[in-house]
Amino acid sequence: MCATVLVPVVVVAVTGIVRNPTSDADLVLPLVAVVAAVAVAAYASIRRIRRTATRTTPGTGAAAVVPLDELDRRAQRLLVLTDDCVRTSREELGAAEALSGSEAVRLSAEALEFAAAELARAFLVRQRLDDGEGRRRVLLEEILARCEAAGLRLDAAAAGFDQIRALERTVPQALEHTETRFRELTARVAEADGTLAGLREGYALTAYLPVAGHDEEAKDRLVLATACLNRTRQALDGGGTEDAVAALRAAEAAVDQAVLLLDGVTRHAADLSAAARELPAAVTAAEADLAEARAEPDTGTARADLHGRISHGESVVAAVREEADGGGSGPKGERDAREQNDPLDALRRIEQVATGLDRALHRVPDGSRALARLQRALLVARVTVRAASDHVTTHRGAVHCEARTRLAEAERRLHAAESTETPPVPAPADALADAREADALARRARQLAERDVRAYGTPYGEGLWTGGAVLGGILLDAPHRTAGRPGHPGDGGPASYGGPGTRGRRDGGELFRPAPPQSPLPDETRAP
Template sequence: MTINAEVPVAAARGGPVAAEHGERGAEGSTSAADLVLPLVAVGGVGVLAGYGYVRRTRRARTRTTPGVVSPQPPVTPLPVLERQAGASLVQADACIRTSREELAFAGARFGATAVEPFVRALREAERELSAAFAIRLRYGQGVPEEETARRQALAGIVGRCAEAGRRLDAEAPGFDQLRALEREIGPALEVAEGRFRELAGRTGAVEATLADLNTRYPATTATTATTTTSVTGYVEQAKDRLVFATTHLNRSRQAADLGHTDTAIRDLRAAEGAISQADTFLTAVDRLAHALAAAAELVPAALTGAEAEIARAVPPGTPGPAADADAALAAVREELTGDGPYDPLAALRRIVRAMSPLGAGRDGVLGAAAWLVGRGDVRAAGGFVATHGGAVGADARTRLAEAERLLDTDPPDPAAADVLALEARELAEQDVRVHGNPYAGAAEHTSGVGGAVLGGVLLGEDPDGGPPVAFGGPDTRKRRGLPPPDPETTGTA
């Protein structure tokens, strides 16, 4: 119907029905929209609730109450780090010394060309260790000062030592392939037995040399008390190592004959280490004798040269370092012209130290004197550390490493090297006295086990002395360690 009531007009058929359907359709779609929107809202609330729950859970795990500090990871005390760094230095130095010693036996059998790759690896490890020792020396001098930097320095020491050991560990399998002891141990035994016989023959002559030195430089006077002290007992210790070597060479030979290859290798390595140390002991006595003879010839010329240097530098009687040096030289000359014996090496050392404050002693006769004294003391300290490696700590090894470096610099500084070498020797002797000898029983003494452990030939981890050490780093140096030899393979010389 139209809105004008006065003129009736027929309405279109189906209009009301269509309108009704339209209204119902609109009502249906409105109802669906009304249902979807609440569902979306509920879902969003659920997501937000879940996210909030996760955040609350995480906060609950890391939440700290007001005024309470969150727990921090424990900080390792500096003294603990220092001990760890020192242990790393000792271990790396021991690995390098053992590798050098076994490498000498391999070179004697196969020649220099065959062992060259392992010599290069050893040099690389030595460079890493030298850098670690340099850091340790500066650390001991208080550099760096700030605690964080000192911690980093200690970490650097440990890292350098680890790299040195890793380099040797990497070469250990190839080195074993070269020696091929598992396949044929006989030639290696012959090399070791040959060196043993040579040292046994030298022992008597070296013993006579030491007796002559003690007669010529008696220890009854104050100035000569230290002439032969540096090698006192060395012949006896060399004999001790040779007794140990004899026992283990025989065991190795018998084990090889019975087909017990692993046991034979273990005893061979123990014997090789003892033989090397016996050589070090005997060589130290011979070197001292040669050094004393050379010093006796050099003292008069060095004394005259030093006096001439002082006369050219300052007028006589001028106070200061020159006057102190002149007084020291006068004491040496009085000792030289006296009736009693004197220590020519000690006299040279006093001349060199008297002239060092004046900047003299780099060349000429004074330079020769400084080199003779410095090189001799560095070698003596090195020999002591090598033959007492089971007891010597990081401080002595650090000073020895610096003394060796000063001899190798260009130009070398033998006077400074001499001072550090004497300090290293003193510290090493203190370490040995503190360490003592846990294998001092009669049975162990007769077989030389105590000396072998003290020298680092055996690691001292077991009642029988522990395994012998071999070429390699910390992870491979004990690979020759096996259970004690079978009683059927034991024997004596």
């Protein structure tokens, strides 16, 4: 286990140095030292995990084993923390790449991909554990070890990333870039409002519910970005470079999330239109499938099961066709049709009918008909998985381990279903099963994430923009370490590229405290 974790860390870093001979010579030896330190630390951390899980009490010879429930809680906490580190690191890496280019951040990107791969494996182990597979203690130890390896790799890369990004020297340029993105987004808010109005007019609530509040949430993130951009300029004018860097990093993250939310509205509208275009062919195929099933010879008890599935399928197809055809004439018919019009769910229901007939007839989907079904199932699964991922990303300050685990498994199953051009190519039946499971897991992940957000409560008690930033994971909800001052949401500063040990290195302190009512900051809500 140790070898599999440590060797990739050392190899990735060393080969990166070899492939990049133009790097500054004074960076090579420090980087090698960092990599060696990470290797030793990773080995020590994994040994520590195993020792703490099976510790022997001195003098008694009795094993003081960490209770499984405690080990489980540790694994869940570390999974959530590592997932946050990966998501935040990916966001800031994008900002650095936009200004410096992909080659400049290549080593940081490799570290991130290593961490993401380890995290994905840890989530897969967690899914196995939740499914009741394997020995619980062994699986929990593997989750801890993989998360530790991912976090250490990001921590080791953080210093090199900061040297490349050099925000302390390039704040004015980065600020200008972020302000440009901000202005582009403010122009898109009205467009998103109009798109959502069109969705509300043409579709059922269930059809547009995944993005129903995206416009308002995007506005919230832009209010946060406005405040942080203003504070960045104020800090620069006052010579406070560290405060300027911290405020700028928070602004970048807020803009990133606003982009995600607004893109989600546009993409979802396009996906609904694509599903509506696919629906007539899906209905025709389902009707042909039902006709073939009705022609099957009578085989006793098997026929009874088939008859029930045919009857159910006919009712589903009739309802879908009525919804697609407009639900009758007159204002009432049009209103009823609109209230029922959910083409994505209609495709999902038709696929469920086909799956039921497969089971009743003991057949394996194959050929062109199976491929057509697969394309429709993939359309549905991609929409659901993306919507769940966006929700977790923009609410990660509140989302717990179970929702993230189901999302990770949904993403894995979707990737497996999409792998139809690279070996090993799955059979159509296997790909269909993966697509359906990805859709179901993503819907469950979204439900769990929404439950977590509701339980988290309204995050705005410490000020509108600060509370929302903590909910989105933009500002760390951590007590400030200064003695004598109580912690407040946001006191941990903005989250940055890195692992658990480095992601909170840009500590804004008072910078992210709500301004006192008697002395509000000027231009707090004015767009830059």
